[in-house]
Amino acid sequence: MQPRDLSAHVPYEAGRGIEEVARELGFDPEDLVKLSSNENAWGPSPEAVVALREAAGTVHTYPKAAHTDLTEALADEWDVAPAQVWLANGGDGALDYLARATLDPGDEVLVSDPGFAYYAMSARYHHGRVNEYPLRKADDFEQTAETVLDHYDGERVVYVTSPHNPTGSEMPLDEVETLADRTDEETLVVVDEAYGEFSASPSAVRLVRERDDVAVLRTFSKAYGLAGVRLGYALVPEPWADAYARVNTPFAASELACRAGLAALGDEAHVEQAVEGVRWAREHLRSELDCPTWPSQGNFVLAEVGDATRTFEAAKGRGVIVRDTSSFGLPECVRVTCGTEEQTKRAVEVLNEVA
Numbered sequence: 508m509q510p511r512d513l514s515a516h517v518p519y520e521a522g523r524g525i526e527e528v529a530r531e532l533g534f535d536p537e538d539l540v541k542l543s544s545n546e547n548a549w550g551p552s553p554e555a556v557v558a559l560r561e562a563a564g565t566v567h568t569y570p571k572a573a574h575t576d577l578t579e580a581l582a583d584e585w586d587v588a589p590a591q592v593w594l595a596n597g598g599d600g601a602l603d604y605l606a607r608a609t610l611d612p613g614d615e616v617l618v619s620d621p622g623f624a625y626y627a628m629s630a631r632y633h634h635g636r637v638n639e640y641p642l643r644k645a646d647d648f649e650q651t652a653e654t655v656l657d658h659y660d661g662e663r664v665v666y667v668t669s670p671h672n673p674t675g676s677e678m679p680l681d682e683v684e685t686l687a688d689r690t691d692e693e694t695l696v697v698v699d700e701a702y703g704e705f706s707a708s709p710s711a712v713r714l715v716r717e718r719d720d721v722a723v724l725r726t727f728s729k730a731y732g733l734a735g736v737r738l739g740y741a742l743v744p745e746p747w748a749d750a751y752a753r754v755n756t757p758f759a760a761s762e763l764a765c766r767a768g769l770a771a772l773g774d775e776a777h778v779e780q781a782v783e784g785v786r787w788a789r790e791h792l793r794s795e796l797d798c799p800t801w802p803s804q805g806n807f808v809l810a811e812v813g814d815a816t817r818t819f820e821a822a823k824g825r826g827v828i829v830r831d832t833s834s835f836g837l838p839e840c841v842r843v844t845c846g847t848e849e850q851t852k853r854a855v856e857v858l859n860e861v862a
């Protein structure tokens with residue numbers, strides 16, 4: 508037998524792991540600067556590391572209390588009811604729950620081009636169909652209600668990424684509100700704030716509190732430095748929050764993930780360190796890279812290098828890994844994650860040499 512027809516499903520290609528690349532190049536992993544996956548260059552919260560070690564001894568039980576504790580801590584943090592916090596295996600897992608809760612077979616969703624691949628993948632897994640709205644380089648990837656509404660045709664879900672991956676642009680909160688106002692009553696606007704901590708703009712969670720058609724996505728993978736534990740969540744409107752119990756994989760976030768998340772949430776100094784480091788690196792990349800770049804509110808900068816694949820390969824040969832954004836729909840650009848001072852300076856040197 509065969510799986511169902513998956514020919515419309517585009518395989519997800521993650522940036523490659525540092526060990527893999529080091530082996531291929533004959534480098535020591537320590538000598539590689541890997542700025543391709545928007546990971547936290549300062550590592551995980553030390554308090555999360557302690558929590559993970561401590562939790563290791565109790566992983567024979569289901570994560571009942573840890574799941575509840577983290578849900579309540581996040582509800583507190585965002586001033587929503589615990590039922591509105593949908594914990595998941597990464598932000599990507601939360602996207603799946605939103606798709607499961609909203610899409611009937613054949614329903615359509617609207618995603619940005621260029622954009623984050625997983626929205627479309629998740630919609631297709633859930634028998635949805637995918638339409639796109641362009642973010643234009645000529646407009647510096649500006650995001651307004653109008654840029655989306657020009658291409659909106661009653662889709663069930665509209666995905667907004669703010670800050671946007673891979674461009675770094677944002678949709679101002681009043682524009683998100685206009686978008687939600689002007690889309691149909693049965694359309695959900697998902698605001699993906701995976702990079703929200705790095706931005707000075709307010710979260711769209713205010714709209715989640717006020718209305719029934721906006722959800723917000725957050726993750727512990729970026730500012731909290733917990734990409735490896737896979738922990739994220741959606742904040743959903745109160746009126747339909749109880750759908751979680753009907754769509755989630757039981758105990759979607761593991762005991763280890765929940766304990767690490769709780770500890771990281773309490774470690775404000777760690778997040779601040781990452782946010783400050785990212786601010787410096789963003790400035791440095793923008794002022795020192797010779798090629799055109801765009802303002803970014805994320806922990807990365809998009810750079811127009813001409814031929815992304817060639818630049819990627821040449822930089823890799825010198826031990827600096829960046830993300831070729833061809834798969835995002837930008838074959839002339841690379842995305843450079845904000846690293847430590849040392850990593851970022853080295854990336855600038857190498858990119859200026861090869862681009």
Ligand SMILES: *Cc1c(COP(=O)(O)O)cnc(C)c1O
Pocket residue numbers: 545596597598599600623668672699701725726727728729734737738739
């Ligand atoms: C990283 C990222 C996510 C979430 O990633 P997880 O590791 O699954 O939490 C979601 N959206 C965007 C745009 C991202 O870049």
